[in-house]
Amino acid sequence: MSLKNAFLLSSLCTAMALTTSALADVKIGVITSSTGPIALVGIPQRNSVPLMPTQIGEHKVSYISLDDGSDPTASVKAFKKLIDEERVDAIIGPSGSPNAMGVIQFAAESGTPMLAPVGTAAVVLPMTEQKKWVFKTTQNDDLIAAALMEDMLAKGVKTLGFVGTADPYGENWSRVMTALAEENGIKIVASERFQRQDTSMTGQGLKILMAKPDAVLVAAPGSSAVMPQTTLFDQGYKGQVYQTHGAALDDFLRLGGRKVEGTILAASLMLVIDEVPDSHPSKPIAQDYINRYREMHGSTPATFGANVYDAGLLLEQAIPLASEAAKPGTPEFRAALRDALEQTTELAATQGVYSMTPEDHSGFDERGRELITVRGGKWTLLGEQ
Incomplete structure (x- = not known):
């Protein structure tokens, strides 16, 4: 070559x-x-x-x-x-x-x-x-928490029960809501933790029930969000239950059935996309x-x-x-x-x-x-x- x-x-x-x-x-x-x-x-x-x-x-x-x-x-x-x-x-x-x-x-x-x-x-x-x-x-938790707090204040909530997973998800939500509740004059009267794999929450539920909060916030992701709420329902709790965006899936409805009726949460538009205006840029x-x-x-x-x-x-x-x-x-x-x-x-x-x-x-x-x-x-x- x-x-x-x-x-x-x-x-x-x-x-x-x-x-x-x-x-x-x-x-x-x-x-x-x-x-x-x-x-x-x-x-x-x-x-x-x-x-x-x-x-x-x-x-x-x-x-x-x-x-x-x-x-x-x-x-x-x-x-x-x-x-x-x-x-x-x-x-x-x-x-x-x-x-x-x-x-x-x-x-x-x-x-x-x-x-x-x-x-x-x-x-x-x-x-x-x-x-x-x-x-x-x-x-971020604070963006979701602010929306929930606005609704709590509109409903006249004065006392709040909290139950969350004993992990970074639940702990950060506890930190955010504790600060937000204090800023807005709401007293957290019970604060409980549980493991995602737990099969019973009778003890935590009874402690919250005895504190008689106006509302309860459950901070747990996926299917673990269901049991705290169904437990409280079975124990006779009649107050408003709030959930975080961790519960935003259809399986929450399927697993909770009538016991999660009336739940309030803040989450993305996907859950209710048919009701969101066409002008929303994400729709x-x-x-x-x-x-x-x-x-x-x-x-x-x-x-x-x-x-x-x-x-x-x-x-x-x-x-x-x-x-x-x-x-x-x-x-x-x-x-x-x-x-x-x-x-x-x-x-x-x-x-x-x-x-x-x-x-x-x-x-x-x-x-x-x-x-x-x-x-x-x-x-x-x-x-x-």
């Missing part, structure tokens, strides 16, 4: 390598609890992965989905596998609040953006050097997600699934920006992706409208919540009859 031809071949190979490098695939890890105690949360999250974009700009996107069985220890193993073996550019998950809290340090150490579809605001607040790598795709995105999910899986998705889907929408906007700074598969790309996520502004998604800042890695405003009640065994806007 002549020197000229060799040079041309070398130049061609270099150009091809640069093109391939520039258009490298983006790899996204996903960890869900699609089996185990919080499978009602994890299953719709796992089922939402096939609905997420596989082409973003010039990049193909692949998703590596793992199940942690609702076990925080398994979450750590899955997280490390995605970072060390799969070399992913970002991770969506895990499903549970304790699971997510246990992997934040590994996201920070590896410089891998983590999009957490969990309830507790503790994954992003207070902001720290580690948590700057975490973005939360659910409404067409949420409706499209619901329709596509039903077509693929034959059922209506819980809002928990939408939290994973929204993570995909956030990445869809951020990846093209990050790829201007570095190529996928590199530490520089992951850092640029983190920066791009933090610059998200007015992104309408299924759960509301995201606008992130260095201090706010959830980014919701009032458009991310609706006051909702259970009427006739169905979710309905609180103000609708």
Whole structure:
């Protein structure tokens, strides 16, 4: 081969390598609890992965989905596998609040953006050097709590009972509501905890019943939100029961039946999408997600699934920006992706409208919540009859 031809071949190979490098695939890890105690949360999250974009700009996107069985220890193993073996550019998950809290340090150490579809605001607040790598795709507790407090005040509630899970979800809700109740002159007369896997809450229920609160707030995610309320119903409690957005799934209605009638919670528009005005910026995105999910899986998705889907929408906007700074598969790309996520502004998604800042890695405003009640065994806007 002549020197000229060799040079041309070398130049061609270099150009091809640069093109391939520039258009490298983006790899996204996903960890869900699609089996185990919080499978009602994890299953719709796992089922939402096939609905997420596989082409973003010039990049193909692949998703590596793992199940942690609702076990925080398994979450750590899955997280490390995605970072060390799969070399992913970002991770969506895990499903549970304790699971997510246990992997934040590994996201920070590896410089891998983590999009957490969990309830507790503790994954992003207070902001720290580690948590700057975490973005939360659910409404922060204080945004939901403020809506509940407004209703409590309107109903003249003076005393409140609280029962929550003995984990980051329940503890952060206890902290938020204690402060909010004090600010608004409401006295918390009973505060109880339970484990998600508990099969009886007779003792906690009786303590709350004896305190005779005007209302009770249950702070628990998924199916664990049901038993505290049905226990209180069976024990004869007649006051108003409030739930957090952790109870925002149709299985709550199915499992609770008539015993959860009249429940009030604040959650995303998805639960009552037919009643939400067409002018809401999230309605067409949420409706499209619901329709596509039903077509693929034959059922209506819980809002928990939408939290994973929204993570995909956030990445869809951020990846093209990050790829201007570095190529996928590199530490520089992951850092640029983190920066791009933090610059998200007015992104309408299924759960509301995201606008992130260095201090706010959830980014919701009032458009991310609706006051909702259970009427006739169905979710309905609180103000609708």
